Amino acid sequence: MSRSTPSPCAVGRRAAAATITALLLLAVAGSARATDIPLDQRRSGYADLGRDSKAMQDDDTVNPATLWVLDGEALWNQKAGAANRACADCHGDATASMKGVATRYPAFSPARNGPVNLEQRINLCRTEHQQATPLPFESRDLLALTAYVGRQSRGMVIAEASDERLKPFIDAGRKLFTQRLGQIDLSCAQCHDDNWGKRLAGVLLPQGHPNGYPLYRLEWQGVGSLQRRLRNCLIGMRAEPYAFGSSEFVALELFLMQRARGMTIETPAVRP
Amino acid sequence: MARPLINVPAKVKRGRAFEIKTLISHVMETGYRYTTVGARIPRDIVTLFSCSYNGEEIFRADLSPAISANPFITFFTVATENGTLEFKWTGDNGFFETATATITVE
Numbered sequence: 001m002s003r004s005t006p007s008p009c010a011v012g013r014r015a016a017a018a019t020i021t022a023l024l025l026l027a028v029a030g031s032a033r034a035t036d037i038p039l040d041q042r043r044s045g046y047a048d049l050g051r052d053s054k055a056m057q058d059d060d061t062v063n064p065a066t067l068w069v070l071d072g073e074a075l076w077n078q079k080a081g082a083a084n085r086a087c088a089d090c091h092g093d094a095t096a097s098m099k100g101v102a103t104r105y106p107a108f109s110p111a112r113n114g115p116v117n118l119e120q121r122i123n124l125c126r127t128e129h130q131q132a133t134p135l136p137f138e139s140r141d142l143l144a145l146t147a148y149v150g151r152q153s154r155g156m157v158i159a160e161a162s163d164e165r166l167k168p169f170i171d172a173g174r175k176l177f178t179q180r181l182g183q184i185d186l187s188c189a190q191c192h193d194d195n196w197g198k199r200l201a202g203v204l205l206p207q208g209h210p211n212g213y214p215l216y217r218l219e220w221q222g223v224g225s226l227q228r229r230l231r232n233c234l235i236g237m238r239a240e241p242y243a244f245g246s247s248e249f250v251a252l253e254l255f256l257m258q259r260a261r262g263m264t265i266e267t268p269a270v271r272p
Numbered sequence: 273m274a275r276p277l278i279n280v281p282a283k284v285k286r287g288r289a290f291e292i293k294t295l296i297s298h299v300m301e302t303g304y305r306y307t308t309v310g311a312r313i314p315r316d317i318v319t320l321f322s323c324s325y326n327g328e329e330i331f332r333a334d335l336s337p338a339i340s341a342n343p344f345i346t347f348f349t350v351a352t353e354n355g356t357l358e359f360k361w362t363g364d365n366g367f368f369e370t371a372t373a374t375i376t377v378e
Contacts, residue, residue, distance in 0.1 A: 061277060061279035061293050061295065062293060062295070062344060064295060064297075064341075064342040064344065066277060066295070067275060067277060067295065067296075067297040067342060070275055070277070071275065071297075218340075221299075221300075221340055221341035221342070222341060222342075
């Protein structure tokens with residue numbers, strides 16, 4: 001064996017060193033700015049979709065998330081729990097009663113003394129009014145109901161939080177967003193505020209707006225929630241993901257919605 | 273819940289080609305994946321899709337494990353007479369789903 005040929009192990013080490021250097025460069029570049037995206041420069045992930053994915057989102061009969069929305073509609077009208085009541089028995093026609101609801105969530109819940117997201121609100125209704133068991137996070141039924149409720153706000157703009165009680169939670173969300181986490185020691189803001197539009201290992205860095213959730217992600221081959229997406233990012237940062245429904249995730253969700261205030265809801269969107 | 277979604281224009285001009293879009297909820301599990309403990313996840317896919325127009329088969333597709341979940345199948349046919357389009361999906365583990373749509377030819 002020739003001495004000049006590096007061993008596979010050395011090649012691996014060199015590749016790892018190159019990766020670390022790249023990440024350090026990103027971290028250094030990231031620390032330079034760390035400011036919010038100007039409101040007029042915000043862009044939905046939709047703008048960066050390919051032609052085919054855009055066509056998929058634009059046409060309800062082509063968008064596979066419609067299958068979830070239809071399931072949600074069936075569940076809306078289906079009686080559940082010991083109270084033997086359906087969502088429709090209290091809320092009536094969702095196309096009227098749920099219009100605009102998703103633009104205001106996460107919202108403050110006096111019962112929880114904190115913000116709850118749409119999934120948690122649905123589960124609160126289930127436990128309190130239907131006397132049914134809460135649906136597990138990321139279960140098909142909960143995603144279907146959330147997508148159905150969210151769908152009623154499509155085309156409407158995300159509301160600015162007017163509830164003063166939400167303020168400390170928005171600040172907590174902002175803090176989590178800008179906090180370095182995980183083995184890679186990255187914060188959300190370093191990618192999504194400071195370096196959006198650039199590429200990380202060939203993948204476009206989006207601004208990370210929550211305006212289409214729950215959405216159909218081609219990578220998932222299914223519909224998933226914003227928290228599932230946040231989990232993906234945390235795993236990529238090699239940080240331990242928060243639990244579904246945890247106060248950290250809801251605070252992040254709240255902050256992201258406020259960061260995207262005034263943007264249009266696309267639920268259920270399609271993303272790669 | 274396996275629910276098919278069909279999109280067919282309600283009215284078509286005689287002799288004109290029109291598009292039929294179908295979407296069905298299905299996991300399309302390839303059979304090539306393993307669980308975290310190493311057990312193979314058995315294949316569970318739609319294997320056959322067919323469409324008939326007033327009883328006559330006009331379109332048929334064999335599906336393979338490479339096809340994504342919730343398969344979307346779209347095709348064109350020519351309107352000849354008023355009638356019913358019948359769609360059938362057949363798959364592993366006894367999966368069978370049907371849907372119908374009616375068209376009016378002017």
